[in-house]
Amino acid sequence: MRKDLVGQFSEEQMAGVDRLIEAYRNVPGSLLVVLEKAQDITLYLPVNLQRYIAAGMGIPPSKVSGVVTFYSYFSTVPRGRKVIKVCSGTACYVKRSGEVMERLKRKIGIEAGEVSADGEYSIEEVRCLGACGLAPVVIVGEETFGLIDPEHAEEIIEKNGQRGERS
Numbered sequence: 697m698r699k700d701l702v703g704q705f706s707e708e709q710m711a712g713v714d715r716l717i718e719a720y721r722n723v724p725g726s727l728l729v730v731l732e733k734a735q736d737i738t739l740y741l742p743v744n745l746q747r748y749i750a751a752g753m754g755i756p757p758s759k760v761s762g763v764v765t766f767y768s769y770f771s772t773v774p775r776g777r778k779v780i781k782v783c784s785g786t787a788c789y790v791k792r793s794g795e796v797m798e799r800l801k802r803k804i805g806i807e808a809g810e811v812s813a814d815g816e817y818s819i820e821e822v823r824c825l826g827a828c829g830l831a832p833v834v835i836v837g838e839e840t841f842g843l844i845d846p847e848h849a850e851e852i853i854e855k856n857g858q859r860g861e862r863s
């Protein structure tokens with residue numbers, strides 16, 4: 697099972713997952729933490745990795761998939777190192793989030809659900825992010841951008857890159 701995963705993830709990533717399993721195997725109630733940390737390492741949690749974690753932790757695979765499915769934080773499909781989340785809730789939609797999405801897709805050169813060739817970005821459309829007063833809203837990685845001017849939506853990628861370089 698591990699051999700197949702090494703084709704999908706690097707040896708380094710798998711070693712990180714193994715260390716997690718080792719550290720938390722006997723810690724009751726630690727599954728959520730393990731999955732969060734595992735996703736930090738692998739960026740997504742496909743079914744075969746979920747099974748691997750379940751086997752390592754000595755718990756049923758259904759328990760792992762139940763948690764992964766329940767929390768929208770988890771992804772079972774590949775993601776970039778920075779996930780761009782474009783809100784398409786009503787308030788954002790009215791403030792032209794569709795145009796924001798189109799411009800960001802063009803800027804990065806990918807469609808929603810895809811990962812850029814360098815692995816840096818992926819784009820997702822999400823429902824209300826709970827910041828409707830700031831519509832249209834986009835999250836890039838850990839950073840939230842509000843009141844975006846749709847005609848200059850690309851600038852948030854540049855701004856995010858600059859802040860990333862400084863930190």
Ligand code: FES
Pocket residue numbers: 783784785786787788789823824825826827828829831832833
């Ligand atoms: S609709 Fe976009 S933040 Fe609420």
